Amino acid sequence: MAPMQRRLLSRIANPLPATFLRGGTSKGIFLKRSDLPESQEDWPPIFQGIMGSPDPEYRRQLNGMGGGVSSLSKICVVGPPSSPESGADVDYTFVQVGIDDGALDLSGNCGNLSSMIGVFALDEGLCSPRMVDGKPGLATVRSFNTNTSKLIDTTFPVTPDLSPDLTRPEVETAGVPGKASRIVLQFVNPGGARTGKLLPTGSAVDTVVFGNDASATIPVSLVDATNPTVFISAEQLAKALGLAEQVTAEHLTRPDVEATLERIRQAGAVRMGLDPSAKAQPKIAVLSEPASSSDADAGVDIVIHAFSMGVLHKAVPMTVGLCLGVAAGVKGTLAHEIVTKARSRKRVVQGELVRIQHPGGTVDVGAKFDEVGAVLNAQVVRTGRRLMQGVVWW
Known part of the structure; x- marks a missing residue:
């Protein structure tokens, strides 16, 4: 690590404020953008420490919050919208942390953890909910995913004080025990998330x-x-x-x-x-x-x-x-x-x-x-759960 980077990281809190959430069949660490270095180039040592990577020999990430499989080695960074023109309430960046090598992959998004961006944003006071017309107790948060430059809406129940309510026994998610509140996850204009085209080669096969x-x-x-x-x-x-x-x-x-x-x-x-x-x-x-x-x-x-x-x-x-x-x-x-x-x-x-x-x-x-x-939207129903809120050492 270069001396300049070492000095910069020394100014970042350790332990770092964090929330641990389940979204669908994934679990991940959620962080506020304001708590991290401005440059993503300075994120690797922080995120590697949080997840317990690299771990090429045992692949269990026992030194961190990761679980030794890709669905448990994930981080979401959430903050205010960077562009008012996007129409989003918050921006977020998804990071897949390599188990063996600790490499950070920001090339795509995670649909499961996307379902909890709105919940985290309201819990942290990053935005206000958009109440759904004609459906009391339902709110929507629109997020902008920086990995794919796509808008994603999450709609979920809220309490009278507008806190996300995740404990209603409404629906099940396959692979997760029990019922929880229905979270409707809708990807707006999802075609061409990385390549700009729904069919990148122009052919169906x-x-x-x-x-x-x-x-x-x-x-x-x-x-x-x-x-x-x-x-x-x-x-x-x-x-x-x-x-x-x-x-x-x-x-x-x-x-x-x-x-x-x-x-x-x-x-x-x-x-x-x-x-x-x-x-x-x-x-x-x-x-x-x-x-x-x-x-x-x-x-x-x-x-x-x-x-x-x-x-x-x-x-x-x-x-x-x-x-x-x-x-x-x-x-x-x-x-x-x-x-x-x-x-x-x-x-x-x-x-x-x-x-x-x-x-x-x-x-x-x-x-x-x-x-x-042209595909207008894609949607799926997920559930989620708050697991921990506090600080994480890196």
């Missing part, structure tokens, strides 16, 4: 080469909504791997399969015009048709196994789920084909919502398009 042999190819749908994602089908992955049987979750945890998926992800990143070495973006997800009777009974439209930072996710990163919900509405994508086929066999279809089955359960995602096919 592309073919990428993922090995040294030019014959090692696989069809992919490259979609950029809320976060860019490389979608592949389980059927095509089985062919690429030379498997006679269907791809299962057990296959997806094999090191050789993980390595293949990483090569496909990197090839997709190049086609999207993104940095293939960035681990957090784009994500990659394997899609398949609902096959079990339980899926049919649950009204599942599509099954997903998503990867985060190279590891099979125990649920689904919410930005990937939202991206899938949008992709399912874009004719010609792998997601659209699977959902269309699944719905042709259903007796009942749940309207505009796409029901996604993931390893932790199901989630319904909605997406609205205009008359020319």
Whole structure:
């Protein structure tokens, strides 16, 4: 660490005021922008210390607040809006902290933790809520995500004194025990969050080469909504791997399969015009048709196994789920084909919502398009919980 940086950091509080929150199926540290150095270049030693990274040997982050998996190694920095023209109540920056190397990745957003930005902002007095017309006790906070330059609305119950009320037994989040208050998370104009285009290549399906042999190819749908994602089908992955049987979750945890998926992800990143070495973006997800009777009974439209930072996710990163919900509405994508086929066999279809089955359960995602096919918004219901408010050592 350079002497100048050391002197600057010595002026930053240690311990640092912080709040620990669960949003959806993720947990993270929430910090006020005013408590941090002005330059993001000075954030790494602070955030690494908070999370307990790097931890290449044990991968448990026992020296910090991280939990050894990507969904628990996250930080949100929230502050007043930097531009009045944005129409936002607050700005926030999402940071994924690498477990092994401690690298800070600011290339994307976290849908799960986005659901708690409004709660944190009201708790900290950073803004006032926008009350929902005709719905007493419901408030909205509009935030501007600096990673993707997108507006996101969170709508949730509030008490008479306008404090967020998270304890109403209204809805469940798959993978989280019990019921809590309904938080509606709506991404406004989510297309082109990183690349500027919903379909970065202009095609609903592309073919990428993922090995040294030019014959090692696989069809992919490259979609950029809320976060860019490389979608592949389980059927095509089985062919690429030379498997006679269907791809299962057990296959997806094999090191050789993980390595293949990483090569496909990197090839997709190049086609999207993104940095293939960035681990957090784009994500990659394997899609398949609902096959079990339980899926049919649950009204599942599509099954997903998503990867985060190279590891099979125990649920689904919410930005990937939202991206899938949008992709399912874009004719010609792998997601659209699977959902269309699944719905042709259903007796009942749940309207505009796409029901996604993931390893932790199901989630319904909605997406609205205009008359020319541009995506207007994507939304999902989450729950959250306050876990701790105090200070954190770094």
